[in-house]
Amino acid sequence: MKAHDGMYIDGAWRPAVGADTIEVVNPVDEQVIGRVPAGTAEDVDIAVRAARAALPGWAATPPAERAARLTALRDVLVARKDEIAETVTAELGAPLPFSQMVHAGVPIAVAGSYAELAATHAFEEKVGNSTVYQEPVGVVGAITPWNYPLHQIVAKVAPALAAGCTVVLKPAEDTPLTAQLFAEAVAEAGVPAGVFNLVTGLGPVAGQALAEHPNVDLVSFTGSTAVGKRIGATAGAAIKRVALELGGKSANVVLPSADLAKAVSVGVANVMSNSGQTCSAWTRMLVHTARYDEAVELAAAAAAKYGDRIGPVVNAKQQARVRGYIEKGVAEGARIVAGGPESPRDQGYFVSPTVFADVTPDMTIAQEEIFGPVLSIIRYEDEADALRIANGTVYGLAGAVWAGDEAEAIAFARRLDTGQVDINGGRFNPVAPFGGYKQSGVGRELGSHGLSEYLQTKSLQF
Numbered sequence: 001m002k003a004h005d006g007m008y009i010d011g012a013w014r015p016a017v018g019a020d021t022i023e024v025v026n027p028v029d030e031q032v033i034g035r036v037p038a039g040t041a042e043d044v045d046i047a048v049r050a051a052r053a054a055l056p057g058w059a060a061t062p063p064a065e066r067a068a069r070l071t072a073l074r075d076v077l078v079a080r081k082d083e084i085a086e087t088v089t090a091e092l093g094a095p096l097p098f099s100q101m102v103h104a105g106v107p108i109a110v111a112g113s114y115a116e117l118a119a120t121h122a123f124e125e126k127v128g129n130s131t132v133y134q135e136p137v138g139v140v141g142a143i144t145p146w147n148y149p150l151h152q153i154v155a156k157v158a159p160a161l162a163a164g165c166t167v168v169l170k171p172a173e174d175t176p177l178t179a180q181l182f183a184e185a186v187a188e189a190g191v192p193a194g195v196f197n198l199v200t201g202l203g204p205v206a207g208q209a210l211a212e213h214p215n216v217d218l219v220s221f222t223g224s225t226a227v228g229k230r231i232g233a234t235a236g237a238a239i240k241r242v243a244l245e246l247g248g249k250s251a252n253v254v255l256p257s258a259d260l261a262k263a264v265s266v267g268v269a270n271v272m273s274n275s276g277q278t279c280s281a282w283t284r285m286l287v288h289t290a291r292y293d294e295a296v297e298l299a300a301a302a303a304a305k306y307g308d309r310i311g312p313v314v315n316a317k318q319q320a321r322v323r324g325y326i327e328k329g330v331a332e333g334a335r336i337v338a339g340g341p342e343s344p345r346d347q348g349y350f351v352s353p354t355v356f357a358d359v360t361p362d363m364t365i366a367q368e369e370i371f372g373p374v375l376s377i378i379r380y381e382d383e384a385d386a387l388r389i390a391n392g393t394v395y396g397l398a399g400a401v402w403a404g405d406e407a408e409a410i411a412f413a414r415r416l417d418t419g420q421v422d423i424n425g426g427r428f429n430p431v432a433p434f435g436g437y438k439q440s441g442v443g444r445e446l447g448s449h450g451l452s453e454y455l456q457t458k459s460l461q462f
């Protein structure tokens, strides 16, 4: 798609206040593929005013009509799914089949789920002598990352619109074209002017202005824990609602009774998918000492098959960061059994799918989020040891448990300090609550739990 040189505000594409732009680069060949405006605090202010002005009308729109607009939005995303996949591939570098299936497919499912929820959710209930109304929180400032560019947008905007909120979106610098395409889709779906607004720009400029804006009622942020902490502190000082979806360092716990070959092959695929740029990726594989060597051999063979087919990471900075972590792993005594710090290509921000063995739980690569195709395999002695290692990071976003017996896996999963656990390779569920324990975040996205983030209650007593 062709880049817009304006912002989508109050139902129209308008020129930005300043003249600065952001270059969009294709990570496969490092070529500039477009430019978008770098919004300022003034652009954010104009967008927030538009969202505020549209709020009373949208909040009062019957849920069935809001549902109809969301159904129309889902239909536009379906009609434009090839263009979505091509745009994500161009600015993120993901292989096209993955963009088609995941980057375009998942947001369609999520938009559809909120069309349904808007139509069926009980926005009003009787509690004893009270009627309790669930009302929209107000104007939402949504700040999203680049790793799943459309999914992260839809996971915020669709429930916000379903709830009756209005939105100003500040998408990631690396993937603004997908956000512009989404704004076109919102317009095509007949969502009234001002209900959804888009300001492209830099995080510390436009993002910060949005997070600090006094007329924003809820800041919904997905991104790094470092920025999330600042946004949380700003929101706290203003007694403002905040939802934070942050980093992760999830454990893939292979219990001794598990089907080892399946656990390892699915585990490696999970980490390599999207070039490792998935906050919920199971980047630590925990294997019992009796089966450790076998697991390492299987994982090394599985990773080697990917070669450079996984696509690059998003930009040069990310590539350097991931390579730095690989070098740090070696320096701290871990053993590379697949991949390594060298890029498999001369051009593009590629990183070799890398597997480390002999990783101990306190090593940097076992504690910090790498956000690249790097798997650490850690040995445990018994179940108590596995649990201590699995829970031994500041994060708690996701995880996996494999066991011969489902009940055994469930019992272990219930003791994990984490928001989501896949049992024996359980499938992604677009309506299951998604979000973190501990420093992985505050609040939940997706399904009815995601909708609740955008609602506040009012009780009338009779």
Ligand code: NAD
Binding pocket: 143, 144, 145, 146, 147, 148, 170, 171, 172, 173, 201, 202, 203, 204, 205, 206, 207, 208, 209, 211, 222, 223, 224, 225, 227, 228, 230, 231, 244, 245, 246, 247, 248, 278, 279, 369, 371, 397, 440, 441
């Ligand atoms: P990031 O925190 O640098 O950026 C995320 C967004 O915040 C971008 O839109 C950016 O422009 C904006 N931003 C940056 N500085 C800001 C500031 N001072 N004020 C306001 N906004 C600001 O993160 P990233 O590098 O884009 O994304 C990768 C990180 O996101 C990883 O740590 C990953 O784990 C996390 N993530 C988490 C989830 C989740 O659901 N938990 C999902 C995807 C990504």
